[in-house]
Amino acid sequence: MTNKQMANDKLSAELITRDLNTRVLARRVVYYEQIGSTNDVARALADAGEAEDALVIADAQSAGRGRLGRSWVAPARSSLLMSLILRPDLPPHHAPRVTMAVALGACEAIRAATGLPAQIKWPNDLQIRGKKFAGILAESGIVGEKLEYVIVGIGVNVNFDPAAIAGIPPDATSIAIELGKPLPRAPLAQAILRDIEAQYVRLRAGENLRDEYKNRLATLGQTVHAQTAQGVVTGRAVDVNEDGALIVQRADGSLVQLQAGDVTLSRSLGNLEVRYEQ
16 A cells, blocks of 8 residues: 555545345444544443444544553544444353454454464453554443443554554554554455454354464563552562463462453562553
8 A cells, every 4th residue: 555545544434334145243234434542332232232244343532542541643544443333142250252253353354464473461462573563442331230232443554653642651563563564454454354253153062272272372481560449569570360360470470360350460570660551
């Protein structure tokens, strides 16, 4: 793509659905040129009874957000900003398995489509060579003891330089920066949706994705400092369980499980502590 083509690389419902050939996901696409948050729209649709075949996608967001209420910043027509409505038959405490399936599917799709060594950074980011280029935000709708739906928002930096945009952390990157050239977004979105569906179908069939997820997890082996409701947990990330909780071994050899919704992470680099932006 030339710079001119990149500037005109718009999305549409028709471009996403054309030859997509998914059986479950994105059978109906709701497209916006600009919106506040795709997750907010998807949640409203889910609350109104929308089936899990719907995808909300936008060319720009004015109120995009990441984990822990952080903002998600991306120039218009530069990224993939989309949210899935999923209705898995799972108990609420297994809802994190949906995030595992989506992260794994997105990671595998990007590796196949670009050849880049994409990895998962626990709990909800994708990175290339240690730099974040994508984030996943899952929000559950629970009624009583039933998981009614999971809204999964996916933001992928595709065709811009994060270093040139105020408000984006300095450790961010994009697919275009890592490839050295821009990439058409619609085919990439289709590849991601197909691979997410493959993992989600496995999840719905009762398969556990822990082993594949673990093999793509860049966080293992790192020293992490986790701020939890009970205080700071410091140790080496050694494993994940079947629900995606990070297992950390402390200096005394004891193990503690960290749930994604309960912590923020940082890592030690010599005497420098760098906070993970989740």
